Amino acid sequence: xxxxxxxxxxxxxxxxxxxxxxxxxxxxxxxxxxxxxxxxxxxxxxxxxxxxxxxxxxxxxxxxxxxxxxxxxxxxxxxxxxxxxxxxxxxxxxxxxxxxxxxxxxxxxxxxxxxxxxxxxxxxxxxxxxxxxxxxxxxxxxxxxxxxxxxxxxxxxxxxxxxxxxxxxxxxxxxxxxxxxxxxxxxxxxxxxxxxxxxxxxxxxxxxxxxxxxxxxxxxxxxxxxxxxxxxxxxxxxxxxxxxxxxxxxxxxxxxxxxxxxxxx
Amino acid sequence: xxxxxxxxxxxxxxxxxxxxxxxxxxxxxxxxxxxxxxxxxxxxxxxxxxxxxxxxxxxxxxxxxxxxxxxxxxxxxxxxxxxxxxxxxxxxxxxxxxxxxxxxxxxxxxxxxxxxxxxxxxxxxxxxxxxxxxxxxxxxxxxxxxxxxxxxxxxxxxxxxxxxxxxxxxxxxxxxxxxxxxxxxxxxxxxxxxxxxxxxxxxxxxxxxxxxxxxxxxxxxxxxxxxxxxxxxxxxxxxxxxxxxxxxxxxxxxxxxxxxxxxxx
Numbered sequence: 001x002x003x004x005x006x007x008x009x010x011x012x013x014x015x016x017x018x019x020x021x022x023x024x025x026x027x028x029x030x031x032x033x034x035x036x037x038x039x040x041x042x043x044x045x046x047x048x049x050x051x052x053x054x055x056x057x058x059x060x061x062x063x064x065x066x067x068x069x070x071x072x073x074x075x076x077x078x079x080x081x082x083x084x085x086x087x088x089x090x091x092x093x094x095x096x097x098x099x100x101x102x103x104x105x106x107x108x109x110x111x112x113x114x115x116x117x118x119x120x121x122x123x124x125x126x127x128x129x130x131x132x133x134x135x136x137x138x139x140x141x142x143x144x145x146x147x148x149x150x151x152x153x154x155x156x157x158x159x160x161x162x163x164x165x166x167x168x169x170x171x172x173x174x175x176x177x178x179x180x181x182x183x184x185x186x187x188x189x190x191x192x193x194x195x196x197x198x199x200x201x202x203x204x205x206x207x208x209x210x211x212x213x214x215x216x217x218x219x220x221x222x223x224x225x226x227x228x229x230x231x232x233x234x235x236x237x238x239x240x241x242x243x244x245x246x247x248x249x250x251x252x253x254x255x256x257x258x259x260x261x262x263x264x265x
Numbered sequence: 266x267x268x269x270x271x272x273x274x275x276x277x278x279x280x281x282x283x284x285x286x287x288x289x290x291x292x293x294x295x296x297x298x299x300x301x302x303x304x305x306x307x308x309x310x311x312x313x314x315x316x317x318x319x320x321x322x323x324x325x326x327x328x329x330x331x332x333x334x335x336x337x338x339x340x341x342x343x344x345x346x347x348x349x350x351x352x353x354x355x356x357x358x359x360x361x362x363x364x365x366x367x368x369x370x371x372x373x374x375x376x377x378x379x380x381x382x383x384x385x386x387x388x389x390x391x392x393x394x395x396x397x398x399x400x401x402x403x404x405x406x407x408x409x410x411x412x413x414x415x416x417x418x419x420x421x422x423x424x425x426x427x428x429x430x431x432x433x434x435x436x437x438x439x440x441x442x443x444x445x446x447x448x449x450x451x452x453x454x455x456x457x458x459x460x461x462x463x464x465x466x467x468x469x470x471x472x473x474x475x476x477x478x479x480x481x482x483x484x485x486x487x488x489x490x491x492x493x494x495x496x497x498x499x500x501x502x503x504x505x506x507x508x509x510x511x512x513x514x515x516x517x518x519x520x521x522x523x524x525x526x527x528x529x530x
Binding site for chain 2: 024025026071073091095100101102103104105106134135136137138140141142254
């Protein structure tokens with residue numbers, strides 16, 4: 001009977017389980033999230049470190065495949081494992097082995113059908129701008145330095161036009177062809193911190209390629225007076241990438257976090 | 266007469282003038298401010314870059330000789346030069362040549378007797394702590410990660426005991442011997458930002474070696490309950506480095522700025 005308990009215990013422990021990681025990183029050193037033939041990526045480092053730690057071949061699936069230079073406070077990745085390490089302890093063991101610019105914030109077991117990109121989610125991104133005459137060295141990696149004065153009120157007014165369900169074709173990189181370019185932005189706010197830091201915070205249920213960086217670039221064009229706030233609906237209507245502003249540089253962007261429907265499943 | 270004008274013009278332009286720089290830097294890569302036989306320092310980089318730019322042998326005199334790893338938003342340096350470049354333009358020419366982790370915020374001519382350490386000044390330093398269970402990669406260079414929960418109110422209470430004129434011998438590194446250890450702290454405040462960042466901001470007319478880092482280390486000991494706030498006057502009275510808390514790590518410290526008596530002279 002003692003044996004029986006141990007056996008069934010082992011069987012339970014050996015079962016495949018799906019684990020969700022919340023991953024923070026400084027993107028500076030990486031060629032983005034997604035595996036690349038040339039160049040180190042966040043995904044590659046996680047796969048390798050998890051495989052070494054757990055003694056299995058691990059392949060993570062990420063929620064937001066951030067570009068080179070983009071940072072994260074709360075990107076999400078899942079993987080399947082047979083490990084006996086309790087899921088919520090994996091993050092501590094993993095952080096011991098990860099480089100200092102990738103830190104897993106939490107780990108937990110999720111339902112087997114949980115998929116970080118296919119399940120309903122609300123993603124939040126922040127684009128940070130240092131708006132002053134001269135750069136600040138300690139902010140150079142995660143804040144875009146822009147020296148022409150930006151008008152906050154105009155940016156806020158323009159941002160409000162983006163909220164809701166729209167065809168965001170004008171805000172999608174032409175390098176990627178997507179059939180359905182309709183997306184929903186739940187909120188798009190512009191705030192000022194510490195006198196000269198302007199943040200653009202966008203929450204939505206889905207984003208097109210480069211969408212947040214094109215929104216940031218367009219709001220910057222509004223801030224310097226090159227585009228009128230009232231022109232935002234026209235840009236949306238045109239469904240033409242050329243109608244929006246430039247794509248703001250990657251290093252100003254941070255993936256803040258992802259909320260999944262049904263809570264932390 | 267034309268020649269005469271040109272001559273007197275040249276004589277005026279050739280005169281030695283004293284220029285003040287406000288210097289921001291990320292200290293991570295440097296062995297501190299002061300010239301070192303081994304290792305690169307902020308002072309060495311400024312001397313070399315200014316000498317190349319101006320075509321003269323330049324030696325700057327710094328206000329705050331910050332330690333290795335300490336950052337700055339507004340340290341001050343002065344130098345004498347015969348250059349014809351207008352003093353307020355020097356910062357732009359200099360920033361073109363400086364590495365991206367040193368950025369001069371402004372340059373201006375000052376009176377010939379201005380000395381950045383001997384003139385009356387009020388210096389402000391900030392010590393930044395990330396107080397949560399797990400580190401954030403983008404903050405790792407300029408914020409000290411401390412995972413045990415800190416009690417903000419106790420830290421604030423303890424900090425207030427440091428304001429005023431006191432003998433700060435207990436808050437001075439024993440590696441340096443100074444005769445007069447009496448200093449005046451004009452304000453010492455502790456604040457919380459964004460849920461888990463605690464900043465200790467200290468303004469004073471003069472500081473002992475490692476003083477702000479020992480104040481920070483002691484306030485952290487107060488925050489975790491190892492030292493009672495009411496014990497601060499006793500620590501001051503003891504005039505013994507052993508009575509205060511540990512020296513907090515250098516990378517959490519930023520020199521914020523320096524105000525000189527008589528304004529920006």
